[in-house]
Structures are given as C-alpha cells and as structure tokens.
Amino acid sequence: MKKILMLTTGGTIASIPGADGLAPRGSDEIKSHLGSGFDGYEVTTREIFTLDSTNIQPEEWKIIAASIYEGFRTGGYDGIVVTHGTDTMAYTASMLCFMLKNPPVPVVLTGSQLPISQPLTDAVLNLRCAFAMAGSGRPGVFVAFDRKIILGCRAVKVRTTGFDAFESVNCPPVGLISAAGLSLREEGLPPAGGKPALDTTIDTGVFLLKLTPCTSPSIIDMLIDSGIRGIVIEAFGAGGIQFIRRDFVSRLERAAREKIPVVVCSQCLYESSELSIYQVGQKALEQGVIQGYDMTSEAAVTKLMWALGRTRDVAEIRELFAHSLAGEINVPQTE
Numbered sequence: 001m002k003k004i005l006m007l008t009t010g011g012t013i014a015s016i017p018g019a020d021g022l023a024p025r026g027s028d029e030i031k032s033h034l035g036s037g038f039d040g041y042e043v044t045t046r047e048i049f050t051l052d053s054t055n056i057q058p059e060e061w062k063i064i065a066a067s068i069y070e071g072f073r074t075g076g077y078d079g080i081v082v083t084h085g086t087d088t089m090a091y092t093a094s095m096l097c098f099m100l101k102n103p104p105v106p107v108v109l110t111g112s113q114l115p116i117s118q119p120l121t122d123a124v125l126n127l128r129c130a131f132a133m134a135g136s137g138r139p140g141v142f143v144a145f146d147r148k149i150i151l152g153c154r155a156v157k158v159r160t161t162g163f164d165a166f167e168s169v170n171c172p173p174v175g176l177i178s179a180a181g182l183s184l185r186e187e188g189l190p191p192a193g194g195k196p197a198l199d200t201t202i203d204t205g206v207f208l209l210k211l212t213p214c215t216s217p218s219i220i221d222m223l224i225d226s227g228i229r230g231i232v233i234e235a236f237g238a239g240g241i242q243f244i245r246r247d248f249v250s251r252l253e254r255a256a257r258e259k260i261p262v263v264v265c266s267q268c269l270y271e272s273s274e275l276s277i278y279q280v281g282q283k284a285l286e287q288g289v290i291q292g293y294d295m296t297s298e299a300a301v302t303k304l305m306w307a308l309g310r311t312r313d314v315a316e317i318r319e320l321f322a323h324s325l326a327g328e329i330n331v332p333q334t335e
Contacts (some may be wrong), residue, residue, distance in 0.1 A: 053085025077136025
C-alpha cells in the first residue's frame with residue numbers, strides 16, 4: 001500500500017457555493033469524497049491553507065515548498081499530492097521546480113474545474129491520476145490533469161472551463177493515463193538522484209511585459225525607476241521587439257547599463273523564440289537581453305525570481321538561463 005501525503009491549499013476542488021460565489025473549504029471537503037477508488041493508498045492529509053489560487057502568491061509558494069520538503073524529511077511517503085486552484089497552479093508548479101532540488105519522491109499538483117461535491121466534477125478523476133503518479137516512484141514536480149502528467153515547469157492553463165484545462169507546452173506530457181493504466185515517457189522524466197534540498201530565497205521584483213504594437217517604450221524607464229530588478233518581455237513571434245518610432249532598443253540599453261536582466265520569450269504559446277533570425281531580434285540581442293527560447297512565461301518569470309535570489313550578476317543569471325534545471329527550457333545546440 002502506497003503512503004501518500006496530501007497537502008491541501010483550497011481552490012475550486014475544495015469549494016462550496018456561498019453568498020459571494022464559490023469559496024474554498026479545507027481538507028475535510030476533499031477527504032469526504034475520496035471513496036473506494038483510493039483504497040490502495042494510505043493517505044495522510046495536511047491542510048496548509050484554504051485560498052482561491054488567485055490569492056496564492058510568492059509568500060504562499062514558500063510555505064508550500066517548505067511543507068513538501070518537511071514531508072520529504074519526516075514522513076517516509078512514497079509521494080506527495082498538492083491540491084491547488086487552477087488559476088495560478090502553473091506558477092506554483094514552475095516555482096516548486098526551482099525551490100525543490102532533487103525531490104526524492106513524486107510531487108504532483110492537481111485541482112479541478114468543478115468542486116469535488118458537484119455530480120459532474122472532474123476532481124475525483126484528477127485526484128486518481130495524481131495519486132497514480134505520486135505512487136509511481138518517479139521523482140520530480142508534476143501537474144496531473146485530465147489524464148495527463150505534465151512537468152511542473154511546462155504546464156500552462158489554456159482553458160477557463162474545459163476539463164482539459166492544462167497543456168504541456170513545447171514538451172510532450174511525461175505521462176498519459178488510459179485503459180492501459182499510467183504510461184510514462186521515460187526520456188521526459190527528470191533524472192533521479194542527488195541530495196534533496198530546499199531553497200526558497202527568491203526576489204519578487206520581476207515584471208512580465210507583453211508587447212503590443214502601441215506599447216510605449218517609456219514603460220521600461222518606469223519599471224527601472226520603480227525599482228524593478230528583472231524584466232521578462234513577451235515579444236512578437238520569434239522574438240521581435242520594435243525599434244522604429246517606438247524604440248525599445250534604446251530603453252533596453254539603459255536596462256543593460258543598470259544591470260537589470262531582461263529575459264525575452266515569445267507571445268506565441270508554442271515553439272521557440274530565436275532572436276538571431278530577424279533584425280528586430282538581433283538589435284535586442286546587441287543590448288544584452290537573455291533568450292528565453294521555448295520557456296513558458298510562467299517558467300521564465302519564476303526562474304528569473306529564483307535566479308535573482310541567487311545573484312544580481314547578469315552574467316551569472318545568463319548562465320543559469322543557458323541551462324535546463326528542471327526541463328523548463330530546450331537551448332538550441334550551436335555548431
């Protein structure tokens with residue numbers, strides 16, 4: 001019988017209707033609906049907090065990471081399941097990939113689009129998938145949703161109401177659940193081994209900027225003047241940043257002068273950015289921006305927060321972004 005620690009944080013999965021709409025309840029709301037499908041597991045439940053995931057922020061990421069690490073140290077668990085609201089689950093999962101080094105057991109986040117008490121809920125299926133992965137013996141941080149197992153740093157919420165709410169972006173799911181059971185894609189799983197470690201030192205002074213054709217470059221000055229310490233830009237296509245009329249390149253030069261790392265990824269959900277292809281990207285590269293390649297925006301933001309928690313040296317941050325730490329990036333191989 002697999003020993004599973006289930007940490008609950010609120011979210012739709014634990015919500016019930018109230019005068020002000022759906023509001024999350026505690027772990028008892030989930031436990032009361034587990035039923036016979038979970039008879040093969042010895043489940044220990046700990047309630048961390050009861051929050052709509054909209055209110056789960058960096059302070060809560062640290063608490064979740066520390067609670068998971070405590071489970072590593074003391075529990076003898078085969079796996080850990082974290083129930084979480086869907087709206088910010090991708091951010092939490094990405095950050096946990098960086099805060100938790102060498103997890104010794106699977107850590108699986110899941111939630112639902114309908115409360116677990118609803119007759120047509122997707123919650124029970126998602127929990128069963130999460131428990132299956134948690135009991136698989138394959139360490140890492142994952143999201144389990146709609147019969148898919150996704151690396152935590154590759155999960156993105158793409159639908160507001162559909163049960164297939166999450167997709168694995170620029171990386172196939174590492175696991176699928178079908179009539180054949182749980183099938184894992186071995187080459188996609190994180191390597192096992194190494195001493196587990198917890199590192200929750202981050203710098204939250206990071207801003208995500210999505211460019212539009214009319215965005216004023218002065219926003220870069222505003223961000224720098226406000227004390228922001230890192231910027232992620234969602235650029236156009238393969239990484240285009242405008243320099244005619246609305247000249248972002250000169251503002252990027254100021255960011256470089258003031259040693260503020262700027263990471264550039266694409267607004268396109270799929271495929272990789274590559275700033276060297278077009279003039280509009282090469283001019284940005286000349287100002288020292290860091291390429292995000294095929295990272296999700298969630299992974300780029302959380303990795304930059306984590307990197308800034310290590311160092312303010314832009315060269316060192318560039319080096320961290322040049323390597324995959326948890327499967328979050330595919331860096332093109334140079335000749």
